[in-house]
Amino acid sequence: xxxARPHEGARTAAHHGEGxxxxxxxxxTCELLVIGAGPAGLAAATRAAGLGLxxxxxxxQPAPGGQIYRAVxxxxxxxxxxxxxxxxxxxxxxxxxxxSGARHIAGAMVWAVNRQDDGFEVAYxxxxxxxxxxxxxxxxxxxxxxxxxxxxPFPIPGWTLPGVITAGAAQILLKTSAVVPTGTTVLxxxxxxxxxxxxxxxxxxxxxxxxxxxxxxxxxxxxLPHAWGFLRSPYLGKGLKLLRAVxxxxxVIGGVDALEAIANAQGQLAQLRYVVxxxxxxxxxxxxxxxxGVVPNTNLSRAIGADxxxxxxxxxxxxxxxxxxxTSVPQVTMAGDGAGIAGAVAAEHRGRIxxxxxxxxxxxxxxxxxxxxxxxxxxxxxxxxxxxxxxxxLYRAPQNFRRPVGDTIVCxxxxxxxxxxxxxxxxxxxxxxxxKAFLRCGMGPCQGRFCxxxxxxLIADEQQRHPRDVGYYRIRFPIKPVTLGEIATLPQTQASxxxxxxxxx
Amino acid sequence: MFRRLDAPAGQVAARTxxxxxxxxxxxxxxxxxxxxxxxxxxxPACRDTAVSGVARGPFCMMGVCYDCLVGxxxxxxxxxCMTRVRDGMAVTAQRxxxxxxx
Numbered sequence: 001x002x003x004a005r006p007h008e009g010a011r012t013a014a015h016h017g018e019g020x021x022x023x024x025x026x027x028x029t030c031e032l033l034v035i036g037a038g039p040a041g042l043a044a045a046t047r048a049a050g051l052g053l054x055x056x057x058x059x060x061q062p063a064p065g066g067q068i069y070r071a072v073x074x075x076x077x078x079x080x081x082x083x084x085x086x087x088x089x090x091x092x093x094x095x096x097x098x099x100s101g102a103r104h105i106a107g108a109m110v111w112a113v114n115r116q117d118d119g120f121e122v123a124y125x126x127x128x129x130x131x132x133x134x135x136x137x138x139x140x141x142x143x144x145x146x147x148x149x150x151x152x153p154f155p156i157p158g159w160t161l162p163g164v165i166t167a168g169a170a171q172i173l174l175k176t177s178a179v180v181p182t183g184t185t186v187l188x189x190x191x192x193x194x195x196x197x198x199x200x201x202x203x204x205x206x207x208x209x210x211x212x213x214x215x216x217x218x219x220x221x222x223x224l225p226h227a228w229g230f231l232r233s234p235y236l237g238k239g240l241k242l243l244r245a246v247x248x249x250x251x252v253i254g255g256v257d258a259l260e261a262i263a264n265a266q267g268q269l270a271q272l273r274y275v276v277x278x279x280x281x282x283x284x285x286x287x288x289x290x291x292x293g294v295v296p297n298t299n300l301s302r303a304i305g306a307d308x309x310x311x312x313x314x315x316x317x318x319x320x321x322x323x324x325x326x327t328s329v330p331q332v333t334m335a336g337d338g339a340g341i342a343g344a345v346a347a348e349h350r351g352r353i354x355x356x357x358x359x360x361x362x363x364x365x366x367x368x369x370x371x372x373x374x375x376x377x378x379x380x381x382x383x384x385x386x387x388x389x390x391x392x393x394l395y396r397a398p399q400n401f402r403r404p405v406g407d408t409i410v411c412x413x414x415x416x417x418x419x420x421x422x423x424x425x426x427x428x429x430x431x432x433x434x435x436k437a438f439l440r441c442g443m444g445p446c447q448g449r450f451c452x453x454x455x456x457x458l459i460a461d462e463q464q465r466h467p468r469d470v471g472y473y474r475i476r477f478p479i480k481p482v483t484l485g486e487i488a489t490l491p492q493t494q495a496s497x498x499x500x501x502x503x504x505x
Numbered sequence: 506m507f508r509r510l511d512a513p514a515g516q517v518a519a520r521t522x523x524x525x526x527x528x529x530x531x532x533x534x535x536x537x538x539x540x541x542x543x544x545x546x547x548x549p550a551c552r553d554t555a556v557s558g559v560a561r562g563p564f565c566m567m568g569v570c571y572d573c574l575v576g577x578x579x580x581x582x583x584x585x586c587m588t589r590v591r592d593g594m595a596v597t598a599q600r601x602x603x604x605x606x607x
Contacts, residue, residue: 162550169566445571
């Protein structure tokens with residue numbers, strides 16, 4: 001690893017040597033670019049460098065770890081019993097990476113990946129403290145996309161109110177800044193992360209008023225056929241212990257059918273209304289933390305042109321990948337939750353498998369060597385994903401919380417409601433792309449990340465079609481908002497100058 | 506509301522960084538994102554939306570939702586959750602849509 005701080009990373013990448021001004025245009029070349037420094041990206045970059053590939057790892061955050069190991073090298077929560085051993089496992093990925101020889105560009109937002117001749121041209125931006133954002137270019141021959149997961153949209157009435165945040169966001173506040181809720185805090189939804197956060201809060205002495213469980217009470221029956229794998233899962237004992245610890249201390253209200261966050265006069269969260277057993281209850285709350293699972297973050301893989309398919313088990317889109325993580329785009333490989341949710345431990349092994357594949361596809365390993373190198377990772381991956389189907393079936397997000405009705409906001413950016421989307425679908429709107437023309441949904445700064453799945457499902461619901469046939473937004477670069485000023489800082493090429501000069505008299 | 510966990514006895518506390526939010530001084534912990542600092546200071550809302558003008562605040566804390574957009578040192582549309590606090594940083598709540606600055 002040759003850089004830890006953003007501007008140093010930029011300078012190293014710019015090949016201008018020590019002491020060169022940061023404002024110089026940035027450009028670098030490598031054989032393999034790994035995008036995303038979570039467990040998959042860290043493991044992939046480390047393994048690839050070990051196989052002799054000239055590797056760069058690029059990531060948005062100031063330090064590696066991704067969201068799961070966010071701030072693992074800097075967290076103020078130093079009592080290890082609070083965040084737990086699974087979090088601190090992240091440290092074991094950092095040292096091998098720093099010794100691997102892979103370069104690290106931190107604090108860099110990738111906004112375009114374009115195919116070019118024998119590889120890719122990648123555009124990214126870095127904003128150093130107190131400076132204008134600076135865009136850079138990177139040329140590579142193979143890309144491993146390890147962009148991870150994001151929270152599944154949880155569109156209930158009032159989910160946009162200040163005071164309502166995702167459980168993942170609350171956990172990031174804890175990890176990065178030791179900031180925790182005070183007053184009346186309710187966790188609502190379902191899935192392992194909800195209980196992990198509750199457990200961490202209890203460890204930290206944070207009071208939780210209640211957990212409202214939206215998983216239908218009978219859902220364990222759907223999970224039962226997968227119980228064999230679950231019973232042999234290495235995580236079974238740990239998971240049950242955690243669940244028991246939480247249920248001992250926090251009231252868990254099961255079978256919640258509806259949730260509504262209600263604002264006070266200042267437009268901030270004040271009350272929570274929920275329905276259980278046909279009875280509506282309203283309580284005063286200070287915080288509502290929502291979670292109903294995570295889904296792959298697909299904007300980059302879509303913009304790059306990889307095929308995606310609808311996952312029946314997880315009710316979301318996944319890139320289509322083979323056992324190596326290879327996508328439909330040559331020399332683009334995916335690893336970790338971005339290639340389909342399987343968890344942090346699996347992500348590591350998937351990262352290493354992708355690295356071995358990248359080395360083979362760049363001619364460093366023949367097929368026999370590739371298979372031999374990957375074999376131990378495959379064995380560990382098989383162990384890590386044992387029991388996943390059980391969890392997926394048990395915590396499947398219920399349809400009524402994925403397919404909202406009425407005034408509930410679907411597109412947070414453009415404030416399009418469920419009924420507006422449904423009405424447009426009833427009028428014959430052909431799909432999510434035409435929905436943009438009707439309602440602008442998906443056209444705000446988040447670029448559909450928090451409405452895309454819901455829009456697909458609502459159109460499917462109204463038109464009695466399968467989500468796979470409804471499709472998704474067409475995602476194009478830049479995949480994050482950039483300013484013209486940023487683009488203007490890109491290094492100029494002869495081709496880019498010619499493109500402008502051509503039109504001069 | 507949010508609060509900071511007490512630092513365990515014997516642990517060196519992080520340096521305090523002072524920023525302003527709409528002119529008011531806010532002390533934060535070095536390494537905080539602007540969004541974390543806002544939560545810790547009891548400010549879960551940081552903007553009014555461009556469409557209907559209602560209050561919004563950070564939601565995902567990981568750079569995905571763009572609900573935490575604020576002005577930072579005069580630059581609009583900055584993601585509070587992706588920006589770290591710095592001494593003297595001036596943060597302003599964003600009211601409604603931005604204007605194009607030429």
